[in-house]
Amino acid sequence: MNNVQIVEVGPRDGLQNEKEIVPVEAKIQLINKLAASGLKRVEATSFVNPKWIPQLADAEEVLQGITRRTDVTFSALVPNLRGLERAAASGLTEIALFMSASESHNQKNINKSIDDTFPILREVAREAQALGLRVRGYVSTVFGCPYEGRVPVENSRRVTHALLEMGVYEVSLGDTIGVATPKQVHEIIGELVKDVTTERLAGHFHDTRGTGLANVVAALHEGIRTFDSSVGGLGGCPYAPGAAGNISTEDLVYMLHGMDYETGVDLDLVTLAGAYIQEQLGRELTSKVLKASLAARSV
Amino acid sequence: MNNVQIVEVGPRDGLQNEKEIVPVEAKIQLINKLAASGLKRVEATSFVNPKWIPQLADAEEVLQGITRRTDVTFSALVPNLRGLERAAASGLTEIALFMSASESHNQKNINKSIDDTFPILREVAREAQALGLRVRGYVSTVFGCPYEGRVPVENSRRVTHALLEMGVYEVSLGDTIGVATPKQVHEIIGELVKDVTTERLAGHFHDTRGTGLANVVAALHEGIRTFDSSVGGLGGCPYAPGAAGNISTEDLVYMLHGMDYETGVDLDLVTLAGAYIQEQLGRELTSKVLKASLAARSV
Numbered sequence: 155m156n157n158v159q160i161v162e163v164g165p166r167d168g169l170q171n172e173k174e175i176v177p178v179e180a181k182i183q184l185i186n187k188l189a190a191s192g193l194k195r196v197e198a199t200s201f202v203n204p205k206w207i208p209q210l211a212d213a214e215e216v217l218q219g220i221t222r223r224t225d226v227t228f229s230a231l232v233p234n235l236r237g238l239e240r241a242a243a244s245g246l247t248e249i250a251l252f253m254s255a256s257e258s259h260n261q262k263n264i265n266k267s268i269d270d271t272f273p274i275l276r277e278v279a280r281e282a283q284a285l286g287l288r289v290r291g292y293v294s295t296v297f298g299c300p301y302e303g304r305v306p307v308e309n310s311r312r313v314t315h316a317l318l319e320m321g322v323y324e325v326s327l328g329d330t331i332g333v334a335t336p337k338q339v340h341e342i343i344g345e346l347v348k349d350v351t352t353e354r355l356a357g358h359f360h361d362t363r364g365t366g367l368a369n370v371v372a373a374l375h376e377g378i379r380t381f382d383s384s385v386g387g388l389g390g391c392p393y394a395p396g397a398a399g400n401i402s403t404e405d406l407v408y409m410l411h412g413m414d415y416e417t418g419v420d421l422d423l424v425t426l427a428g429a430y431i432q433e434q435l436g437r438e439l440t441s442k443v444l445k446a447s448l449a450a451r452s453v
Numbered sequence: 454m455n456n457v458q459i460v461e462v463g464p465r466d467g468l469q470n471e472k473e474i475v476p477v478e479a480k481i482q483l484i485n486k487l488a489a490s491g492l493k494r495v496e497a498t499s500f501v502n503p504k505w506i507p508q509l510a511d512a513e514e515v516l517q518g519i520t521r522r523t524d525v526t527f528s529a530l531v532p533n534l535r536g537l538e539r540a541a542a543s544g545l546t547e548i549a550l551f552m553s554a555s556e557s558h559n560q561k562n563i564n565k566s567i568d569d570t571f572p573i574l575r576e577v578a579r580e581a582q583a584l585g586l587r588v589r590g591y592v593s594t595v596f597g598c599p600y601e602g603r604v605p606v607e608n609s610r611r612v613t614h615a616l617l618e619m620g621v622y623e624v625s626l627g628d629t630i631g632v633a634t635p636k637q638v639h640e641i642i643g644e645l646v647k648d649v650t651t652e653r654l655a656g657h658f659h660d661t662r663g664t665g666l667a668n669v670v671a672a673l674h675e676g677i678r679t680f681d682s683s684v685g686g687l688g689g690c691p692y693a694p695g696a697a698g699n700i701s702t703e704d705l706v707y708m709l710h711g712m713d714y715e716t717g718v719d720l721d722l723v724t725l726a727g728a729y730i731q732e733q734l735g736r737e738l739t740s741k742v743l744k745a746s747l748a749a750r751s752v
Contacts, residue, residue: 335711336670364704364741368667396748398741405663412634442663442697449695
């Protein structure tokens with residue numbers, strides 16, 4: 155119960171939000187540093203059509219360049235069979251599917267209704283499993299939708315169950331626009347864990363309004379032990395460019411260790427990974443631990 | 454139980470950390486905006502010797518310039534009888550005393566041992582009360598000391614009780630260097646509330662490592678209903694220049710309202726106050742709600 159798994163999503167969820175395309179070599183270096191810091195799960199890139207996300211068009215090159223390790227699972231976002239082919243050809247052992255809990259976000263993001271998305275993902279999941287790949291699932295807008303506001307927990311339950319039935323081993327519940335507060339996390343996750351075991355759920359919080367780590371604590375109270383985070387707090391909010399993105403891995407690790415949870419992550423090493431990508435990007439990232447660490451070093 | 458009091462400390466705890474001295478007029482405007490946002494308690498300045506804190510040397514001018522309101526209590530930090538005289542002459546109805554829970558921080562900050570600090574503060578408290586002023590107390594380094602590391606809760610208990618015996622109506626428990634995690638907040642405040650009623654305690658969290666709001670939630674669980682915060686997340690850490698400072702008032706209000714607590718604060722108005730001082734300072738402040746609000750406005 156005292157182990158927490160961290161899924162590092164910075165190279166994907168973070169870098170896909172950068173205006174400037176980060177050079178392949180910097181991505182490779184970043185991922186290698188993250189893997190060396192003790193993180194056991196790293197979402198390295200995305201096989202979404204490069205037309206939509208040019209920032210990650212170099213997925214194959216990145217996966218070819220990184221140092222593979224038996225103790226780290228690298229994964230990538232996959233939207234369809236074409237993406238799955240690319241992922242499998244890159245030697246990945248895990249992919250992640252994604253859809254939304256709210257109809258209009260799903261429609262805008264995937265260009266399909268929720269009901270029309272199910273069969274597509276089901277086919278990808280089936281093929282992936284036939285190829286021996288593990289499949290993770292993301293549900294976006296669980297805690298709020300940029301178009302619809304509050305999203306009924308019934309929507310999230312329905313999509314979560316549909317993904318689990320496809321054979322997804324874990325569903326990551328996303329606060330895509332970073333509006334959740336601990337009370338809402340308690341209510342929504344408390345409702346979902348009534349018929350899904352906590353081992354099959356992860357929390358994916360964005361810190362757009364500063365509540366990210368408080369939401370993690372609320373989810374811990376509900377029994378969740380897997381959290382997505384992004385080194386440096388990389389990432390942002392497509393609906394409010396300039397706003398803060400994912401919770402920072404450094405801050406998450408600092409807090410969890412202070413609460414006697416074990417993560418296997420070396421805080422100093424992951425903070426150095428944050429310092430590295432901050433320097434590459436040439437702008438100040440939002441991680442508070444990173445800021446404090448660089449400040450202390452300069453004293 | 455659903456009301457939370459916010460003590461706005463930005464004009465004092467925040468601006469005393471700015472390298473450049475903020476013009477009197479900007480301070481006055483800021484304080485007026487904060488008071489107009491629904492905040493009922495604003496720590497406006499400090500009567501510490503200007504030799505030590507030149508940033509707040511203009512205390513009298515600031516207090517003379519602001520619009521006094523019957524619904525808002527303005528206060529100032531006071532270290533000694535000389536400071537009390539200045540505060541009283543400025544027409545304040547409340548002052549705040551301060552000392553540390555750790556010996557070496559108290560020594561470095563006040564230049565006296567903890568035991569030698571008590572009689573001085575006792576005299577200031579007595580004189581203040583004789584003048585009809587309310588007296589608040591701060592205890593620094595409750596959750597960690599830059600020189601000693603962890604601070605035994607016994608130290609905080611002793612200093613807290615000493616302050617209450619002087620007639621201080623509320624003791625603000627400070628995470629001066631921003632190291633606390635929710636578990637520690639639960640343990641330390643849980644211990645202190647065994648013999649001090651929650652009405653006499655406030656939480657003063659710094660967000661130096663991103664755990665500020667999570668710590669607020671932990672303190673709420675312990676029954677604390679008063680929190681200090683700083684508009685925009687103004688402030689910093691004298692021990693790590695460049696690190697983040699106090700928790701942001703905007704982020705705190707956003708989270709509390711989302712958790713159905715009432716603060717009386719208008720989130721839009723307090724965010725505008727944050728935007729105002731950010732523009733005056735010419736650098737990006739750390740408040741995530743402020744960032745998100747400015748980002749949304751620019752879309």
